[in-house]
Amino acid sequence: MTESADSVELLSTIEAVLYAADQPVSADRLVELVSKACDGDGDANLDVDTVRSACLELEERYRANASALQVMEIARGYRLGTRPHFDAIIRLLRQVERPTQLSLPALETLAVVAYRQPTTIAEIHSIRGKDPGAALRRLRDLRLVRITGRRRAVGRPFTYGTTDRFLELFGLRDLTELPSEEEFQELLEA
């Protein structure tokens, strides 16, 4: 019985951390926090896999209880959020309109950066067929894109990549969650 009591305790502990956190918490960080908190009383060999399955289990319980909350995997971490179903009532509570969306040119530039990173202005230009300067500036202002380094090429151009905020804004666990370019090609040929 102690083992299952421990696992219930772990679920509740993770739940408390995710509730109190104001950004995604990685599995590594959860291990670190839980280990420090129960310093001394047992369970010293808590590992990342245990924490991961506990997070899944927590989400399973929320779902089984038809809870308004969900445990989400965002930006390589876990986060507690409401389910989309409750969007309307929360907007009423907070008195906010639908959020402004990115403009289409900015979104297309973002797509090129997301798929081709690290990429340069010249590469984006050749794919988009137009100067991406304005769109890139806006994406950088919004902290969705950042300079990641410089290319070893003539002129040593800056290279650009996406940020964690990009993952958060689009609800992505990591970049591999984006559909592959091959999938898009197949869609086009279908």
Place this chain on the structure above:
Amino acid sequence: MRASDRRDDPIVADENSTPFLVHTESFDGPLDLLLHLVRRHEVAIEQVPLAQITAEYVETLELMAELELEPAAEFLEVAATLMRFKARALLPRPAVPEDPELAAQEEAVLLQQLVEHQVVRLAAQQLRHRENQAAAVWFRGEVSPAGIEATDSEIVEADLFTLVTAFRNVVAGLEEPAAFEVPREEFSVAECSAEIRAKLALGVPVPFLELFESGAPRGKLIATFLALLDLIRGSMVRAFQDGPLGTILVFSTDADDDVGTNETTA
């Protein structure tokens, strides 16, 4: 299609009559225009009737020039490439011998660019979908969700070329200016802007075509179109299209709150 012939209705921006310019930088590029034209033909990119597309592309550029939309140099570059393809197709033996392999390669490069661009657009659509899904999820204490803070950024759901093409149809039906002298009228973009906002004030989407008074002089139509683009750029108005060949609907984003709220609860 000589733009200069049609300058008989002067357009006045405002009292001090500075030229009214809408910068296309914040809209789309030449590949978007090409894709837009290709889609209207409903064929695969490889089967595009290049000659026809070239004509349509050039016509659209002419109309944009007439509207002082300042097509960027990139548009002209693609136009030149298209014209070269067309010339090649028309001339059985080029005056200057050309490497046929090089010519085919040039076409292949443009087609490949178009295909790649289409992939980017699909990827962008997918991101939009994600963006909307993620915006419906709320986190504790979050005031404005993951979404972008409201700014004066440009929102063009129906892209620039959809609007320009739709506008081409508005002016295409017009008769050529009559031979006799017509009293000169001046049209102000600011006035047309006010008229559009009045039409949208109820918060109900209005079809694009209904913004243009039928039988109005060309200058008035152009001023109305420029006013619409400016309102879209300023995020005061949004234009949506129902599928690639669908109707364009225009609505105000800041319709009086007391009018708009009834619908948003639906």
